[in-house]
């Protein structure tokens with residue numbers, strides 16, 4: 212067995228958990244009208260079937276004033292039977308199910324401000340500037356009572372326990388934090404006061420439930436708020452809570468509702484497992500209480516390494532288990548190369564914050580009945596399929612079609628699979644993007660697809676294959692920016708071409724200024740920008756919008772800003788276009804403000820490049836159709852969009868053949 216420690220059972224509150232892998236709480240936004248619906252239950256049942264030892268649900272509506280429609284409620288409108296069905300769907304598959312208790316307090320991450328917020332003190336949220344009302348004492352007592360009743364109800368319904376989410380900047384965290392809690396009664400002030408709310412919650416759950424009801428605590432590691440909770444403060448909080456006792460595991464999370472929000476879901480620009488060592492040290496203040504390592508742990512070997520080094524006793528995975536419900540099963544069977552690995556792109560988070568059900572770039576079957584260890588069933592008749600393009604859309608269509616029994620030939624013009632995703636994976640912070648096409652390449656080989664790389668297929672090459680259907684997945688190319696003089700075309704190239712060239716000369720640095728005109732606003736553009744900033748003495752990013760990165764989720768944007776503003780040679784000019792009369796031959800670019808027309812010169816120009824709108828590379832479509840062939844365009848080749856669109860549409864197309 213390759214992962215003996217990961218797969219070893221552990222006992223919490225006297226209950227056996229079959230292995231050390233825990234599904235961290237993940238909001239899915241599957242719920243509507245607070246109902247426990249089939250999709251939500253299936254999401255959890257799939258992960259239980261995929262071998263996870265324990266699952267923590269998303270936060271539940273517990274308190275009478277909890278009325279958020281996207282959260283499953285513990286009481287009305289759900290009867291005990293609905294909760295029991297949810298618990299049974301998980302527990303009957305050998306997995307423990309814990310409900311999460313949380314209240315957002317003043318914390319708010321969607322657009323605007325919370326319209327209904329209570330907090331320990333009337334101080335604004337650091338992110339949304341929501342101004343909460345101070346919780347009067349009787350309301351604190353009421354909340355504790357209701358959470359106690361809620362725990363009993365979970366137990367009655369067959370849940371194995373509860374997790375108190377006292378991190379992420381939510382209400383319990385706000386009580387713990389000296390920056391958010393300036394009360395002068397017994398629930399504020401010193402450590403004793405600030406930990407009282409959480410201690411009383413644990414007490415009431417302990418007294419309302421049986422001894423074997425698991426109580427877990429998610430605590431802040433470092434929240435990054437000035438005068439808030441840093442590691443030493445977290446250690447003191449841990450020690451005080453441990454002294455009072457009553458909980459059965461600990462897990463820590465970093466960040467808060469502020470400019471540090473991105474740290475709670477470290478994206479692919481972070482080092483792997485960035486928090487483990489710090490959290491291990493803090494948790495030493497609760498001797499004997501199992502610690503779950505959490506945060507950007509995507510690989511079973513990494514997880515096993517953490518356990519074998521004694522840094523934690525369990526490993527919690529959030530995003531990686533969204534991406535592959537069978538992560539544990541495949542690890543246990545020695546099939547780790549068949550895991551669809553999390554890209555850590557945070558598309559999942561961006562979708563839920565846009566108030567949509569969760570989506571994943573690398574899991575087109577998320578929450579489907581056949582999601583776990585998915586392999587397509589056979590098609591009714593075998594067809595000959597030619598796929599032109601070996602990027603994420605083409606490869607996804609190819610492996611699924613081949614697995615369905617079709618005879619699939621793929622032509623990819625580059626030497627390596629992945630298309631533009633391959634380029635992104637070579638750029639700073641982009642490495643994890645390869646998870647998408649690595650899986651597809653493996654699955655295509657397993658399914659028996661024939662893949663020809665480094666071959667730009669023409670109409671004749673396709674025709675010679677005598678296909679029944681042709682899938683065009685050739686991606687999209689950047690349009691020449693409107694208004695830029697045509698004579699610049701000889702020496703001004705888009706940022707993809709420029710990046711490719713720079714990657715071929717890894718040692719090269721250039722004296723002078725690179726100007727990147729940005730009308731793209733997606734993650735890959737800023738990865739390319741970082742490369743330019745590393746190589747040129749100065750980088751100026753010019754965009755017609757009022758901010759950069761407007762098409763990526765808040766947490767990803769925070770990281771982009773942190774990195775770009777952290778580079779002393781990067782300048783950003785907002786609300787501006789490149790002026791057509793720029794004197795490139797004199798080493799000067801002029802920016803024109805799109806609102807007032809004012810002009811700004813950028814001198815010392817060494818490079819002008821751009822990232823902008825793209826047009827489909829679908830030139831083969833018309834001639835192939837003229838040959839009488841059925842041609843289907845997919846991904847960017849159909850309409851230029853995102854990686855998410857490429858994988859999901861490629862997948863759907865493969866299934867439809």
Ligand SMILES: Cc1cc2nc3c(=O)[nH]c(=O)nc-3n(C[C@H](O)[C@H](O)[C@H](O)COP(=O)(O)O)c2cc1C
Nearest residue numbers: 235236237238269270376506507528529530559560
């Ligand atoms: C889409 C999404 C939703 C999340 N929802 C919750 C939540 O409701 N409650 C919670 O405590 N943590 C939530 N988290 C945080 C995760 O539990 C976990 O702490 C974080 O994702 C880091 O772990 P990972 O690197 O394994 O994903 C969420 C994270 C993501 C990406």
